[in-house]
Amino acid sequence: MRSPLSRVRGLGSAKEGVEHWWVLRVTAVALVPLVIWYVISLLTLVGAGRDAVLEWLGSPFPAIASVLLIVATFHHAQLGAQVVIEDYVHTPWLKTTLLLINKFAAAVLGATAIFAVLKVAFG
Amino acid sequence: MALSILHRVTGLALFIGTLLWVWWLIAAAVGDDAFASAQWFLGSWLGQILLLGWTWALFFHLANGIRHLFWDIGKGYEIPTINATGWAVVAFSVAMTAFVWVAGYVVWLG
Numbered sequence: 001m002r003s004p005l006s007r008v009r010g011l012g013s014a015k016e017g018v019e020h021w022w023v024l025r026v027t028a029v030a031l032v033p034l035v036i037w038y039v040i041s042l043l044t045l046v047g048a049g050r051d052a053v054l055e056w057l058g059s060p061f062p063a064i065a066s067v068l069l070i071v072a073t074f075h076h077a078q079l080g081a082q083v084v085i086e087d088y089v090h091t092p093w094l095k096t097t098l099l100l101i102n103k104f105a106a107a108v109l110g111a112t113a114i115f116a117v118l119k120v121a122f123g
Numbered sequence: 124m125a126l127s128i129l130h131r132v133t134g135l136a137l138f139i140g141t142l143l144w145v146w147w148l149i150a151a152a153v154g155d156d157a158f159a160s161a162q163w164f165l166g167s168w169l170g171q172i173l174l175l176g177w178t179w180a181l182f183f184h185l186a187n188g189i190r191h192l193f194w195d196i197g198k199g200y201e202i203p204t205i206n207a208t209g210w211a212v213v214a215f216s217v218a219m220t221a222f223v224w225v226a227g228y229v230v231w232l233g
Contacts, residue, residue, distance in 0.1 A: 025195060028188050035185060043223065047166075047231040050158040053151050077138040084131050106138075109145050116148035 020079060027076035034069040054120055063121040070113045078106035126209050130187050133180040140177040143170075178223055183216035 041062065045053055056062050081102045089095040143165070150161035164170045190208050193199045199208055 025192065028192060032185065032189065035181065039181075039223065043226055043230060046227045050151060050155055053158070057148075057151065073141065077134070077141065080131075080134045081138055084135060109141055113141075113145045113148050116145070116152040119152040 020082070024076065024079045024083075027072045027079070030068070030072045031076060034065060034072060037065060038069055057117060057120045058123070060121075063117055066117045067114055070110055070117070074106040074110035074113075078102050081106075126187060126212065130184060130191070133184040133187075136180045137177065137184060140173070140180070143173065143177070175220070175224065179216055179220040182219040182223075183212065186212040186215045 041056065045056060057066065082099060085095060085098045085102060089098055147161045147165065150157040165174060190199065190212055193208075199205065
């Protein structure tokens with residue numbers, strides 16, 4: 001049984017709500033076109049020198065799309081990894097530690113990647 | 124069943140593999156020497172084996188993820204459909220990996 005208020009707030013018996021489930025899907029949908037575009041772009045840059053990479057990554061569309069790809073990738077990755085950790089790790093201290101490492105790693109990698117793109121874009 | 128666990132394994136592998144992606148991006152931003160080191164590693168045998176595995180994991184996770192999205196909207200749940208789309212995902216991931224690597228070598232050597 002769920003109260004009307006908890007239904008509105010998306011809270012089922014798990015008390016977690018559907019936010020996590022939903023955002024994992026939203027980022028998944030966003031990643032489909034972004035990943036296809038990125039793979040095609042990288043294919044044209046195989047073996048290219050740094051100049052060609054900088055010229056590509058520094059252009060407005062590739063820079064903006066790359067930042068969107070980075071945000072969607074690491075948000076999706078940490079949400080997905082969280083599900084795996086919660087499903088398989090049942091030792092409380094280890095579970096908490098892995099969940100923290102997961103969040104921090106995604107944040108650090110994402111911030112570093114975005115910094116790299118912005119540095120290239122703004123020279 | 125097997126594909127379900129593979130979805131999680133490839134997802135985790137892709138997450139770990141983003142280390143190479145971030146390294147490549149930051150190397151491009153930092154300078155010529157750093158970029159040359161990253162390019163050298165990615166072009167080495169070890170780098171190429173990691174990239175090959177990453178490519179397959181990417182296409183598998185992408186295709187199987189789309190399969191999951193269809194399940195989420197209630198489509199494709201019949202057993203024959205599940206089996207057929209499962210094999211299609213495997214075939215797609217292998218074919219796309221082969222295509223991307225052949226195309227990559229054509230660009231690299233051409």
